Amino acid sequence: MKRAFMSELAIVRTLTPSIAGVGLFIFVVLTLANASDGDSGMSAGACAVSAMSPIMVMSSLAGFDNQNGWERYRATLPLTRKDIICARYLCIVVFSAIMACAAVLLNIIALPFFNSAGVASTGQTIFEIAIASAASMLISLMMVFLAQPLFFRFGHMEALRLSVGLFALLGCLTMAALSSSNPISNWLMSIAGANPDPAVLGCLCAGIAVLVLALCAISCTVSTKVYRVRDL
Structure with a gap:
Protein backbone atom coordinates (compact mmCIF):
# COMPACT_ATOMS: atom_id res chain seq x y z
CA MET A 1 0.00 0.00 0.00
CA LYS A 2 2.78 2.43 0.91
CA ARG A 3 4.69 1.79 -2.32
CA ALA A 4 1.52 2.20 -4.37
CA PHE A 5 0.74 5.47 -2.61
CA MET A 6 4.26 6.79 -3.15
CA SER A 7 4.03 6.00 -6.85
CA GLU A 8 0.75 7.93 -7.02
CA LEU A 9 2.36 10.88 -5.25
CA ALA A 10 5.21 10.83 -7.76
CA ILE A 11 2.66 11.22 -10.56
CA VAL A 12 0.78 13.95 -8.71
CA ARG A 13 3.99 15.95 -8.29
CA THR A 14 4.29 16.17 -12.07
CA LEU A 15 0.65 17.27 -12.36
CA THR A 16 0.65 19.74 -9.47
CA PRO A 17 1.95 22.84 -11.36
CA SER A 18 -0.79 22.66 -14.00
CA ILE A 19 -3.59 21.90 -11.52
CA ALA A 20 -2.39 24.59 -9.12
CA GLY A 21 -2.16 27.09 -11.97
CA VAL A 22 -5.73 26.41 -13.04
CA GLY A 23 -6.89 26.62 -9.43
CA LEU A 24 -5.11 29.94 -8.89
CA PHE A 25 -6.66 31.38 -12.05
CA ILE A 26 -10.14 30.29 -10.95
CA PHE A 27 -9.57 31.71 -7.48
CA VAL A 28 -8.44 35.12 -8.75
CA VAL A 29 -11.23 35.45 -11.32
CA LEU A 30 -14.06 34.44 -8.99
CA THR A 31 -12.67 36.43 -6.07
CA LEU A 32 -12.46 39.61 -8.13
CA ALA A 33 -15.84 38.98 -9.75
CA ASN A 34 -17.57 38.60 -6.37
CA ALA A 35 -15.59 41.20 -4.44
CA SER A 36 -18.46 43.68 -4.67
CA ASP A 37 -20.54 41.37 -2.47
CA GLY A 38 -18.08 41.73 0.40
CA ASP A 39 -16.09 39.02 2.12
CA SER A 40 -18.97 36.56 1.78
CA GLY A 41 -18.74 36.87 -1.99
CA MET A 42 -14.97 36.58 -1.99
CA SER A 43 -15.21 33.13 -0.43
CA ALA A 44 -16.64 31.94 -3.76
CA GLY A 45 -13.10 31.61 -5.09
CA ALA A 46 -12.02 29.29 -2.28
CA CYS A 47 -15.20 27.22 -2.59
CA ALA A 48 -14.78 26.87 -6.35
CA VAL A 49 -11.17 25.71 -6.06
CA SER A 50 -12.11 23.27 -3.31
CA ALA A 51 -14.94 21.86 -5.41
CA MET A 52 -12.97 21.54 -8.64
CA SER A 53 -9.77 20.05 -7.21
CA PRO A 54 -11.07 16.47 -6.70
CA ILE A 55 -12.46 16.33 -10.24
CA MET A 56 -9.30 17.80 -11.75
CA VAL A 57 -6.95 15.41 -9.96
CA MET A 58 -9.13 12.40 -10.78
CA SER A 59 -9.25 13.17 -14.50
CA SER A 60 -5.57 14.18 -14.57
CA LEU A 61 -4.43 10.91 -12.99
CA ALA A 62 -6.63 8.90 -15.36
CA GLY A 63 -5.29 10.87 -18.31
CA PHE A 64 -1.72 10.23 -17.20
CA ASP A 65 -2.41 6.50 -16.99
CA ASN A 66 -3.87 6.49 -20.50
CA GLN A 67 -1.28 8.73 -22.16
CA ASN A 68 1.85 7.13 -20.75
CA GLY A 69 0.72 3.52 -20.55
CA TRP A 70 1.30 3.63 -16.82
CA GLU A 71 -1.76 1.52 -16.11
CA ARG A 72 -0.36 -1.55 -17.87
CA TYR A 73 3.15 -1.04 -16.53
CA ARG A 74 1.86 -0.65 -12.99
CA ALA A 75 0.06 -3.99 -13.29
CA THR A 76 3.44 -5.68 -13.74
CA LEU A 77 4.81 -4.24 -10.50
CA PRO A 78 4.68 -6.23 -7.24
CA LEU A 79 1.52 -4.43 -6.16
CA THR A 80 -1.89 -5.90 -5.59
CA ARG A 81 -4.76 -4.34 -7.46
CA LYS A 82 -6.42 -3.54 -4.15
CA ASP A 83 -3.36 -1.53 -3.12
CA ILE A 84 -3.44 0.32 -6.44
CA ILE A 85 -7.11 1.22 -5.99
CA CYS A 86 -6.74 2.29 -2.35
CA ALA A 87 -3.67 4.37 -3.17
CA ARG A 88 -5.54 6.18 -5.95
CA TYR A 89 -8.46 7.04 -3.66
CA LEU A 90 -6.15 8.14 -0.85
CA CYS A 91 -4.12 10.30 -3.22
CA ILE A 92 -7.26 12.05 -4.48
CA VAL A 93 -8.45 12.74 -0.94
CA VAL A 94 -5.06 14.02 0.26
CA PHE A 95 -4.51 16.26 -2.75
CA SER A 96 -8.05 17.64 -2.53
CA ALA A 97 -7.59 18.46 1.15
CA ILE A 98 -4.30 20.24 0.44
CA MET A 99 -5.88 22.30 -2.34
CA ALA A 100 -8.83 23.22 -0.12
CA CYS A 101 -6.49 24.35 2.66
CA ALA A 102 -4.44 26.37 0.17
CA ALA A 103 -7.60 28.02 -1.17
CA VAL A 104 -8.73 29.01 2.32
CA LEU A 105 -5.26 30.35 3.09
CA LEU A 106 -5.30 32.45 -0.09
CA ASN A 107 -8.70 33.79 0.90
CA ILE A 108 -7.43 34.74 4.34
CA ILE A 109 -4.42 36.49 2.79
CA ALA A 110 -6.64 38.35 0.31
CA LEU A 111 -9.15 39.66 2.88
CA PRO A 112 -6.94 42.46 4.30
CA PHE A 113 -6.19 43.76 0.81
CA PHE A 114 -9.87 44.03 -0.05
CA ASN A 115 -10.69 45.58 3.32
CA SER A 116 -8.03 48.24 2.76
CA ALA A 117 -9.55 48.85 -0.68
CA GLY A 118 -12.88 49.70 0.94
CA VAL A 119 -14.75 46.48 0.16
CA ALA A 120 -17.62 46.12 2.60
CA SER A 121 -17.33 43.39 5.20
CA GLU A 158 -14.94 6.08 -22.33
CA ALA A 159 -15.17 6.95 -18.64
CA LEU A 160 -14.89 10.66 -19.45
CA ARG A 161 -17.89 10.45 -21.73
CA LEU A 162 -19.89 8.53 -19.17
CA SER A 163 -18.85 10.76 -16.27
CA VAL A 164 -20.02 13.89 -18.11
CA GLY A 165 -23.50 12.42 -18.30
CA LEU A 166 -23.26 11.28 -14.69
CA PHE A 167 -22.22 14.73 -13.46
CA ALA A 168 -25.02 16.34 -15.48
CA LEU A 169 -27.53 13.96 -13.91
CA LEU A 170 -26.15 14.64 -10.44
CA GLY A 171 -26.38 18.37 -11.09
CA CYS A 172 -30.03 18.08 -12.04
CA LEU A 173 -30.76 15.96 -8.98
CA THR A 174 -28.93 18.46 -6.77
CA MET A 175 -30.93 21.39 -8.12
CA ALA A 176 -34.12 19.43 -7.59
CA ALA A 177 -33.07 18.54 -4.05
CA LEU A 178 -32.26 22.18 -3.25
CA SER A 179 -35.48 23.46 -4.76
CA SER A 180 -37.60 25.67 -2.54
CA SER A 181 -40.47 23.22 -3.01
CA ASN A 182 -38.49 20.49 -1.26
CA PRO A 183 -39.38 20.50 2.47
CA ILE A 184 -36.15 18.74 3.45
CA SER A 185 -34.10 21.37 1.63
CA ASN A 186 -36.04 24.16 3.33
CA TRP A 187 -35.47 22.51 6.71
CA LEU A 188 -31.71 22.20 6.17
CA MET A 189 -31.46 25.75 4.84
CA SER A 190 -33.35 27.06 7.85
CA ILE A 191 -30.94 25.28 10.18
CA ALA A 192 -27.84 26.60 8.41
CA GLY A 193 -29.25 30.09 7.90
CA ALA A 194 -30.92 30.66 11.22
CA ASN A 195 -28.11 29.09 13.22
CA PRO A 196 -24.75 30.33 11.94
CA ASP A 197 -23.31 28.95 15.14
CA PRO A 198 -19.94 27.25 14.59
CA ALA A 199 -21.16 24.11 16.33
CA VAL A 200 -24.16 23.80 13.98
CA LEU A 201 -22.06 24.41 10.88
CA GLY A 202 -19.46 21.97 12.13
CA CYS A 203 -22.09 19.29 12.71
CA LEU A 204 -23.52 19.76 9.21
CA CYS A 205 -20.05 19.47 7.70
CA ALA A 206 -19.30 16.41 9.84
CA GLY A 207 -22.52 14.79 8.62
CA ILE A 208 -21.45 15.34 5.01
CA ALA A 209 -18.03 13.89 5.85
CA VAL A 210 -19.63 10.72 7.22
CA LEU A 211 -21.60 10.29 3.99
CA VAL A 212 -18.42 10.83 1.97
CA LEU A 213 -16.53 8.20 3.97
CA ALA A 214 -19.32 5.68 3.48
CA LEU A 215 -19.48 6.40 -0.24
CA CYS A 216 -15.68 6.19 -0.47
CA ALA A 217 -15.69 2.72 1.08
CA ILE A 218 -18.42 1.52 -1.28
CA SER A 219 -16.78 3.06 -4.33
CA CYS A 220 -13.38 1.64 -3.43
CA THR A 221 -14.88 -1.83 -3.05
CA VAL A 222 -16.64 -1.61 -6.41
CA SER A 223 -13.52 -0.27 -8.13
CA THR A 224 -11.43 -3.10 -6.70
CA LYS A 225 -13.83 -5.73 -7.99
CA VAL A 226 -14.12 -4.29 -11.50
CA TYR A 227 -10.37 -3.66 -11.72
CA ARG A 228 -9.53 -7.23 -10.75
CA VAL A 229 -11.57 -8.68 -13.61
CA ARG A 230 -10.44 -6.11 -16.16
CA ASP A 231 -8.03 -7.31 -18.81
CA LEU A 232 -5.18 -4.82 -19.06
Missing part, protein backbone atom coordinates in the same frame (compact mmCIF):
# COMPACT_ATOMS: atom_id res chain seq x y z
CA THR A 122 -20.32 41.19 6.01
CA GLY A 123 -18.70 39.75 9.10
CA GLN A 124 -18.04 36.33 7.63
CA THR A 125 -15.51 34.57 9.82
CA ILE A 126 -12.55 32.50 8.75
CA PHE A 127 -14.26 29.47 10.26
CA GLU A 128 -17.29 29.96 8.02
CA ILE A 129 -15.06 30.27 4.96
CA ALA A 130 -13.23 27.09 5.94
CA ILE A 131 -16.49 25.22 6.53
CA ALA A 132 -17.89 26.34 3.16
CA SER A 133 -14.70 25.24 1.39
CA ALA A 134 -14.67 21.91 3.21
CA ALA A 135 -18.31 21.28 2.34
CA SER A 136 -17.62 22.12 -1.32
CA MET A 137 -14.69 19.70 -1.37
CA LEU A 138 -16.69 16.93 0.30
CA ILE A 139 -19.62 17.26 -2.09
CA SER A 140 -17.22 17.17 -5.03
CA LEU A 141 -15.53 14.09 -3.57
CA MET A 142 -18.91 12.37 -3.50
CA MET A 143 -19.24 12.98 -7.23
CA VAL A 144 -15.70 11.71 -7.80
CA PHE A 145 -16.33 8.54 -5.82
CA LEU A 146 -19.42 7.87 -7.92
CA ALA A 147 -17.46 8.30 -11.15
CA GLN A 148 -14.15 6.68 -10.21
CA PRO A 149 -15.27 3.05 -10.79
CA LEU A 150 -16.05 4.02 -14.39
CA PHE A 151 -12.38 4.88 -14.99
CA PHE A 152 -11.19 1.55 -13.63
CA ARG A 153 -13.79 -0.35 -15.64
CA PHE A 154 -13.83 1.40 -19.03
CA GLY A 155 -10.59 3.36 -19.19
CA HIS A 156 -9.99 7.07 -19.53
CA MET A 157 -11.78 8.14 -22.72
Whole structure:
Protein backbone atom coordinates (compact mmCIF):
# COMPACT_ATOMS: atom_id res chain seq x y z
CA MET A 1 0.00 0.00 0.00
CA LYS A 2 2.78 2.43 0.91
CA ARG A 3 4.69 1.79 -2.32
CA ALA A 4 1.52 2.20 -4.37
CA PHE A 5 0.74 5.47 -2.61
CA MET A 6 4.26 6.79 -3.15
CA SER A 7 4.03 6.00 -6.85
CA GLU A 8 0.75 7.93 -7.02
CA LEU A 9 2.36 10.88 -5.25
CA ALA A 10 5.21 10.83 -7.76
CA ILE A 11 2.66 11.22 -10.56
CA VAL A 12 0.78 13.95 -8.71
CA ARG A 13 3.99 15.95 -8.29
CA THR A 14 4.29 16.17 -12.07
CA LEU A 15 0.65 17.27 -12.36
CA THR A 16 0.65 19.74 -9.47
CA PRO A 17 1.95 22.84 -11.36
CA SER A 18 -0.79 22.66 -14.00
CA ILE A 19 -3.59 21.90 -11.52
CA ALA A 20 -2.39 24.59 -9.12
CA GLY A 21 -2.16 27.09 -11.97
CA VAL A 22 -5.73 26.41 -13.04
CA GLY A 23 -6.89 26.62 -9.43
CA LEU A 24 -5.11 29.94 -8.89
CA PHE A 25 -6.66 31.38 -12.05
CA ILE A 26 -10.14 30.29 -10.95
CA PHE A 27 -9.57 31.71 -7.48
CA VAL A 28 -8.44 35.12 -8.75
CA VAL A 29 -11.23 35.45 -11.32
CA LEU A 30 -14.06 34.44 -8.99
CA THR A 31 -12.67 36.43 -6.07
CA LEU A 32 -12.46 39.61 -8.13
CA ALA A 33 -15.84 38.98 -9.75
CA ASN A 34 -17.57 38.60 -6.37
CA ALA A 35 -15.59 41.20 -4.44
CA SER A 36 -18.46 43.68 -4.67
CA ASP A 37 -20.54 41.37 -2.47
CA GLY A 38 -18.08 41.73 0.40
CA ASP A 39 -16.09 39.02 2.12
CA SER A 40 -18.97 36.56 1.78
CA GLY A 41 -18.74 36.87 -1.99
CA MET A 42 -14.97 36.58 -1.99
CA SER A 43 -15.21 33.13 -0.43
CA ALA A 44 -16.64 31.94 -3.76
CA GLY A 45 -13.10 31.61 -5.09
CA ALA A 46 -12.02 29.29 -2.28
CA CYS A 47 -15.20 27.22 -2.59
CA ALA A 48 -14.78 26.87 -6.35
CA VAL A 49 -11.17 25.71 -6.06
CA SER A 50 -12.11 23.27 -3.31
CA ALA A 51 -14.94 21.86 -5.41
CA MET A 52 -12.97 21.54 -8.64
CA SER A 53 -9.77 20.05 -7.21
CA PRO A 54 -11.07 16.47 -6.70
CA ILE A 55 -12.46 16.33 -10.24
CA MET A 56 -9.30 17.80 -11.75
CA VAL A 57 -6.95 15.41 -9.96
CA MET A 58 -9.13 12.40 -10.78
CA SER A 59 -9.25 13.17 -14.50
CA SER A 60 -5.57 14.18 -14.57
CA LEU A 61 -4.43 10.91 -12.99
CA ALA A 62 -6.63 8.90 -15.36
CA GLY A 63 -5.29 10.87 -18.31
CA PHE A 64 -1.72 10.23 -17.20
CA ASP A 65 -2.41 6.50 -16.99
CA ASN A 66 -3.87 6.49 -20.50
CA GLN A 67 -1.28 8.73 -22.16
CA ASN A 68 1.85 7.13 -20.75
CA GLY A 69 0.72 3.52 -20.55
CA TRP A 70 1.30 3.63 -16.82
CA GLU A 71 -1.76 1.52 -16.11
CA ARG A 72 -0.36 -1.55 -17.87
CA TYR A 73 3.15 -1.04 -16.53
CA ARG A 74 1.86 -0.65 -12.99
CA ALA A 75 0.06 -3.99 -13.29
CA THR A 76 3.44 -5.68 -13.74
CA LEU A 77 4.81 -4.24 -10.50
CA PRO A 78 4.68 -6.23 -7.24
CA LEU A 79 1.52 -4.43 -6.16
CA THR A 80 -1.89 -5.90 -5.59
CA ARG A 81 -4.76 -4.34 -7.46
CA LYS A 82 -6.42 -3.54 -4.15
CA ASP A 83 -3.36 -1.53 -3.12
CA ILE A 84 -3.44 0.32 -6.44
CA ILE A 85 -7.11 1.22 -5.99
CA CYS A 86 -6.74 2.29 -2.35
CA ALA A 87 -3.67 4.37 -3.17
CA ARG A 88 -5.54 6.18 -5.95
CA TYR A 89 -8.46 7.04 -3.66
CA LEU A 90 -6.15 8.14 -0.85
CA CYS A 91 -4.12 10.30 -3.22
CA ILE A 92 -7.26 12.05 -4.48
CA VAL A 93 -8.45 12.74 -0.94
CA VAL A 94 -5.06 14.02 0.26
CA PHE A 95 -4.51 16.26 -2.75
CA SER A 96 -8.05 17.64 -2.53
CA ALA A 97 -7.59 18.46 1.15
CA ILE A 98 -4.30 20.24 0.44
CA MET A 99 -5.88 22.30 -2.34
CA ALA A 100 -8.83 23.22 -0.12
CA CYS A 101 -6.49 24.35 2.66
CA ALA A 102 -4.44 26.37 0.17
CA ALA A 103 -7.60 28.02 -1.17
CA VAL A 104 -8.73 29.01 2.32
CA LEU A 105 -5.26 30.35 3.09
CA LEU A 106 -5.30 32.45 -0.09
CA ASN A 107 -8.70 33.79 0.90
CA ILE A 108 -7.43 34.74 4.34
CA ILE A 109 -4.42 36.49 2.79
CA ALA A 110 -6.64 38.35 0.31
CA LEU A 111 -9.15 39.66 2.88
CA PRO A 112 -6.94 42.46 4.30
CA PHE A 113 -6.19 43.76 0.81
CA PHE A 114 -9.87 44.03 -0.05
CA ASN A 115 -10.69 45.58 3.32
CA SER A 116 -8.03 48.24 2.76
CA ALA A 117 -9.55 48.85 -0.68
CA GLY A 118 -12.88 49.70 0.94
CA VAL A 119 -14.75 46.48 0.16
CA ALA A 120 -17.62 46.12 2.60
CA SER A 121 -17.33 43.39 5.20
CA THR A 122 -20.32 41.19 6.01
CA GLY A 123 -18.70 39.75 9.10
CA GLN A 124 -18.04 36.33 7.63
CA THR A 125 -15.51 34.57 9.82
CA ILE A 126 -12.55 32.50 8.75
CA PHE A 127 -14.26 29.47 10.26
CA GLU A 128 -17.29 29.96 8.02
CA ILE A 129 -15.06 30.27 4.96
CA ALA A 130 -13.23 27.09 5.94
CA ILE A 131 -16.49 25.22 6.53
CA ALA A 132 -17.89 26.34 3.16
CA SER A 133 -14.70 25.24 1.39
CA ALA A 134 -14.67 21.91 3.21
CA ALA A 135 -18.31 21.28 2.34
CA SER A 136 -17.62 22.12 -1.32
CA MET A 137 -14.69 19.70 -1.37
CA LEU A 138 -16.69 16.93 0.30
CA ILE A 139 -19.62 17.26 -2.09
CA SER A 140 -17.22 17.17 -5.03
CA LEU A 141 -15.53 14.09 -3.57
CA MET A 142 -18.91 12.37 -3.50
CA MET A 143 -19.24 12.98 -7.23
CA VAL A 144 -15.70 11.71 -7.80
CA PHE A 145 -16.33 8.54 -5.82
CA LEU A 146 -19.42 7.87 -7.92
CA ALA A 147 -17.46 8.30 -11.15
CA GLN A 148 -14.15 6.68 -10.21
CA PRO A 149 -15.27 3.05 -10.79
CA LEU A 150 -16.05 4.02 -14.39
CA PHE A 151 -12.38 4.88 -14.99
CA PHE A 152 -11.19 1.55 -13.63
CA ARG A 153 -13.79 -0.35 -15.64
CA PHE A 154 -13.83 1.40 -19.03
CA GLY A 155 -10.59 3.36 -19.19
CA HIS A 156 -9.99 7.07 -19.53
CA MET A 157 -11.78 8.14 -22.72
CA GLU A 158 -14.94 6.08 -22.33
CA ALA A 159 -15.17 6.95 -18.64
CA LEU A 160 -14.89 10.66 -19.45
CA ARG A 161 -17.89 10.45 -21.73
CA LEU A 162 -19.89 8.53 -19.17
CA SER A 163 -18.85 10.76 -16.27
CA VAL A 164 -20.02 13.89 -18.11
CA GLY A 165 -23.50 12.42 -18.30
CA LEU A 166 -23.26 11.28 -14.69
CA PHE A 167 -22.22 14.73 -13.46
CA ALA A 168 -25.02 16.34 -15.48
CA LEU A 169 -27.53 13.96 -13.91
CA LEU A 170 -26.15 14.64 -10.44
CA GLY A 171 -26.38 18.37 -11.09
CA CYS A 172 -30.03 18.08 -12.04
CA LEU A 173 -30.76 15.96 -8.98
CA THR A 174 -28.93 18.46 -6.77
CA MET A 175 -30.93 21.39 -8.12
CA ALA A 176 -34.12 19.43 -7.59
CA ALA A 177 -33.07 18.54 -4.05
CA LEU A 178 -32.26 22.18 -3.25
CA SER A 179 -35.48 23.46 -4.76
CA SER A 180 -37.60 25.67 -2.54
CA SER A 181 -40.47 23.22 -3.01
CA ASN A 182 -38.49 20.49 -1.26
CA PRO A 183 -39.38 20.50 2.47
CA ILE A 184 -36.15 18.74 3.45
CA SER A 185 -34.10 21.37 1.63
CA ASN A 186 -36.04 24.16 3.33
CA TRP A 187 -35.47 22.51 6.71
CA LEU A 188 -31.71 22.20 6.17
CA MET A 189 -31.46 25.75 4.84
CA SER A 190 -33.35 27.06 7.85
CA ILE A 191 -30.94 25.28 10.18
CA ALA A 192 -27.84 26.60 8.41
CA GLY A 193 -29.25 30.09 7.90
CA ALA A 194 -30.92 30.66 11.22
CA ASN A 195 -28.11 29.09 13.22
CA PRO A 196 -24.75 30.33 11.94
CA ASP A 197 -23.31 28.95 15.14
CA PRO A 198 -19.94 27.25 14.59
CA ALA A 199 -21.16 24.11 16.33
CA VAL A 200 -24.16 23.80 13.98
CA LEU A 201 -22.06 24.41 10.88
CA GLY A 202 -19.46 21.97 12.13
CA CYS A 203 -22.09 19.29 12.71
CA LEU A 204 -23.52 19.76 9.21
CA CYS A 205 -20.05 19.47 7.70
CA ALA A 206 -19.30 16.41 9.84
CA GLY A 207 -22.52 14.79 8.62
CA ILE A 208 -21.45 15.34 5.01
CA ALA A 209 -18.03 13.89 5.85
CA VAL A 210 -19.63 10.72 7.22
CA LEU A 211 -21.60 10.29 3.99
CA VAL A 212 -18.42 10.83 1.97
CA LEU A 213 -16.53 8.20 3.97
CA ALA A 214 -19.32 5.68 3.48
CA LEU A 215 -19.48 6.40 -0.24
CA CYS A 216 -15.68 6.19 -0.47
CA ALA A 217 -15.69 2.72 1.08
CA ILE A 218 -18.42 1.52 -1.28
CA SER A 219 -16.78 3.06 -4.33
CA CYS A 220 -13.38 1.64 -3.43
CA THR A 221 -14.88 -1.83 -3.05
CA VAL A 222 -16.64 -1.61 -6.41
CA SER A 223 -13.52 -0.27 -8.13
CA THR A 224 -11.43 -3.10 -6.70
CA LYS A 225 -13.83 -5.73 -7.99
CA VAL A 226 -14.12 -4.29 -11.50
CA TYR A 227 -10.37 -3.66 -11.72
CA ARG A 228 -9.53 -7.23 -10.75
CA VAL A 229 -11.57 -8.68 -13.61
CA ARG A 230 -10.44 -6.11 -16.16
CA ASP A 231 -8.03 -7.31 -18.81
CA LEU A 232 -5.18 -4.82 -19.06
